[in-house]
């Protein structure tokens with residue numbers, strides 16, 4: 001694959017993101033583009049496979065974003081598997097939302113028949129029984145040995161996008177962003193963390209597992225959290241709220257009524273209002289406080305992008321908690337080894353139609369490492385081409401020695 005081919009895919013993926021002037025649409029598309037590789041990684045099998053169980057309700061809503069992402073992937077299918085393309089779509093969305101570039105490597109395979117894909121129920125539930133954090137840990141540890149820090153970092157993905165309230169088409173949670181005011185920019189922001197404890201959240205009476213914030217008590221809500229989001233700070237099942245009166249958690253005296261991302265102020269410092277005596281989940285809470293520090297926004301962005309790379313490479317790399325220890329199956333564009341050489345696919349180059357559309361003023365494409373085309377992942381033991389070449393060389397040398405010996409005897 002050439003850099004040009006990669007740039008064409010990236011440009012086309014950027015081209016499907018609505019411009020900043022179309023605020024709501026932009027947020028929805030960016031959110032969907034990032035949710036897609038998450039569901040691909042956790043939905044079925046042991047690694048991303050470019051397929052989603054068509055009967056799984058958890059994937060509701062993703063068909064909308066697939067309708068715009070998949071045509072781009074199909075257009076570049078000669079150079080990039082669909083699984084690679086979905087990962088790249090997530091990376092492009094992150095950059096467009098102001099996040100750090102996610103290192104991209106290629107070589108993921110795509111399932112043969114999506115209609116036969118069955119979910120293995122490894123997606124986390126938004127409203128599990130008991131302490132939701134226990135459930136979150138189970139899922140993320142089972143799937144990829146994510147550390148508490150990595151899980152908390154990943155959850156900041158909820159600073160972009162929003163649920164959709166139609167329970168038949170989506171999750172049925174309220175169609176509100178997690179960070180109030182974020183409709184305007186669809187911006188990845190660590191304000192998400194400060195908001196959890198910095199603003200008062202009221203447990204919804206109508207929708208189980210949902211917490212709402214409104215700038216004015218009793219007024220219209222401007223943002224939401226799920227039980228699993230709140231579980232990074234409290235065990236939502238432990239709260240002891242009275243039957244009458246508000247069932248709220250959070251707000252450290254710093255919430256004068258919201259008004260924009262981060263309006264609630266950081267969680268660190270100050271007493272958190274906890275009228276329901278909710279038990280704290282101390283370990284993730286410490287990570288939330290760390291990311292909530294406004295000075296740690298850059299730190300979170302870099303740890304978020306590293307965790308996203310890990311998520312997108314589940315099953316393809318061997319990870320230790322917090323870092324890669326070995327990695328043998330995905331290729332980098334800079335890798336010139338034979339197994340990663342996809343130059344023969346260049347003959348099947350397809351033109352990219354809308355690459356001129358660059359609605360997103362994102363960082364340069366060079367920051368995303370160039371992927372290649374067809375899934376040619378490398379397993380050292382099955383590098384048959386290399387083995388064949390080696391055997392051929394041995395045979396040539398042996399023949400040469402035999403002929404040379406024969407000629408020598410004949411002459412002398």
Ligand code: HEM
Nearest residue numbers: 031032035038061124125126157161162163164170171228
């Ligand atoms: C405990 C873990 C998680 C749970 C329970 C959860 C649950 C949900 C739910 C219920 C929605 C609303 C879907 C809809 O109605 O359309 C949603 C949206 C979203 N999720 Fe998560 N999620 C989790 C973790 C993650 C992670 C790890 C990522 C990415 C790294 C992610 C990215 C997103 C994004 C970007 C959206 C917005 C989608 C849009 O705007 O269309 N989520 N999530």
